[in-house]
Amino acid sequence: xxxxxxxxxxxxxxxxAASAHAGxxxxxxxxSDHLDLKDGKxxxxxxxxxxxxQPVKALLDAGHEITFATPKGTAPSVDKTSxxxxxxxxxEAAMNxxxxxxxxxxxxxxxxxxxxxxxxxxxxxxxxxxxVYVPGGYAPxxxxxxxxxxxxxxxxxxxxxxxxxxxxxxxxxxxxxMADAKGFVGQFETTGTAKANAGWIYAGYKFTVxxxxxxxxxxxxxxxxxxxxxxxxxxxxxGGEFSQAEAPFDVHVVVDRELIxxxxxxxxxxxxxxxxxxxx
Numbered sequence: 001x002x003x004x005x006x007x008x009x010x011x012x013x014x015x016x017a018a019s020a021h022a023g024x025x026x027x028x029x030x031x032s033d034h035l036d037l038k039d040g041k042x043x044x045x046x047x048x049x050x051x052x053x054q055p056v057k058a059l060l061d062a063g064h065e066i067t068f069a070t071p072k073g074t075a076p077s078v079d080k081t082s083x084x085x086x087x088x089x090x091x092e093a094a095m096n097x098x099x100x101x102x103x104x105x106x107x108x109x110x111x112x113x114x115x116x117x118x119x120x121x122x123x124x125x126x127x128x129x130x131x132v133y134v135p136g137g138y139a140p141x142x143x144x145x146x147x148x149x150x151x152x153x154x155x156x157x158x159x160x161x162x163x164x165x166x167x168x169x170x171x172x173x174x175x176x177x178m179a180d181a182k183g184f185v186g187q188f189e190t191t192g193t194a195k196a197n198a199g200w201i202y203a204g205y206k207f208t209v210x211x212x213x214x215x216x217x218x219x220x221x222x223x224x225x226x227x228x229x230x231x232x233x234x235x236x237x238x239g240g241e242f243s244q245a246e247a248p249f250d251v252h253v254v255v256d257r258e259l260i261x262x263x264x265x266x267x268x269x270x271x272x273x274x275x276x277x278x279x280x
Contacts, residue, residue, distance in 0.1 A: 023130035023279040024065040026121065027056070028150060028173070030139035031070045033077035037225035043138060046077030048265055050087040051135035051167050053098035055272035056105075062276055067129065068107060071147045073117030075110050078102070079137045081221055087265050118149035126156045131275055135268065136168025136210065141231065144173040146185055151176035158201050158258065165275045167262035171209040172231040174202050175238060184238070189228040196238050203239030206256040208263040211244045 029052070035043045059066055070076055088094040106112040121129075132153065134140065144150055154177050157164050166173060175181050178197040187194035196203070209231045219226070236242045245252035245263055252263040253270045260278075262271035 022063045022065060024067060024128060025059055025275070025279075026067050026069060026129040026132045026153075027052070028118070028132060028134050028144070028153075029068065029070050029076040029115070030137070030143050031072045031074045031076065032139045032142035035138045035142050036228070037222060038228055039226075041222075041225040043222050043225055044080070045138040045142075046079045047135050047137040047139060048079055048082035048087065048168065048268075049095070049098055049102070050082065050265055051137065051170075051268040052078075053102055054088075054269045055133060055135070055167075055275065057098070057101065058269070058272040058276060062279070064279060067121070068105075068113075068115045069118050069121050070115050071118050071143060071149050073115055073120060075108055075113035075115055077139070078108065079139070082137065082265070118147070118153060121153065122149070126153060126162075127160075129162070130279060131163035131165065132157055133271075133275060134166040134170035134173045136166075136170045136265070138169055140169050140172050141227070144170075145175040145234075146181045147173075147176050148181075151178070151181060155201060161258045163260065163275060163278045164258050165260040165262075165271050167268045167271045168210045168264050169231055171207055171235060171261045174207075174240070175234060177201050178238065185234070188234050188237075192229060192233075193237060194234075200239050202259070204241065205259055206241045206243060206254050207235060207259065207261045208243055208252050208254045208267075209235055209261065210264055211242075211248065213244075214248045214264060217248055 029047050033046055035045050037043055085092040085095045178184055178200055180197055184194045212230050212232045215230045232242055249264050251267045251270050253267055254261050260274050
């Protein structure tokens with residue numbers, strides 16, 4: 001039943017009516033509310049507020065539909081440290097508006113969340129979706145990078161040349177398309193490196209992701225913990241061609257074929273604009 005396509009969120013929010021050319025954008029979030037760090041430490045996390053809601057607002061304002069999904073279909077979590085006006089250019093009103101819109105969506109509600117599982121997305125049919133977007137926050141480092149369901153979806157989008165956008169830590173999800181994603185990630189977690197899987201579909205693609213130097217500058221967020229590995233290293237080792245902004249935390253977006261990647265929280269609006277330009 002197509003009624004499950006996120007319950008026509010465009011109408012629920014009173015956004016402008018979708019035009020004849022409106023698209024249906026699938027937003028994939030992590031099921032996880034934490035990231036396992038080195039030495040058994042755990043960091044409470046989720047998606048970053050601005051990385052989700054700035055693109056959501058842009059898409060809805062343009063009349064597009066949105067479907068939310070997580071691998072298991074459970075309600076996602078927001079990283080509380082991301083509820084900060086600095087991620088909205090210092091605009092507290094914009095931050096508050098994003099919080100309000102998030103509450104209206106009911107996305108975080110264990111009972112009312114419109115989120116569906118990736119298995120349900122496959123049942124609906126990948127062709128029902130015109131684009132996929134994966135926002136960041138640290139949570140994708142916990143599960144999206146090894147999700148076989150997400151790997152199937154992204155592989156289909158790659159084969160069909162369908163718009164695939166990811167921001168900040170979101171691009172780590174591209175590893176899910178590997179033949180042995182769990183083995184590759186397990187090696188990286190244990191040794192800090194791994195042997196690339198032959199035939200990775202994004203090998204040779206230009207991309208960006210939250211950079212190593214940004215990770216080092218943001219380590220304080222982890223409350224003394226340390227990540228098992230950095231996404232820049234893993235995606236480069238896998239075969240991607242990494243680029244970054246001249247200065248840390250500056251806006252940087254890379255477009256290569258169907259793939260759109262943004263480097264950091266500040267890049268999310270630019271990723272959204274590139275996504276919108278492709279949906280016209």
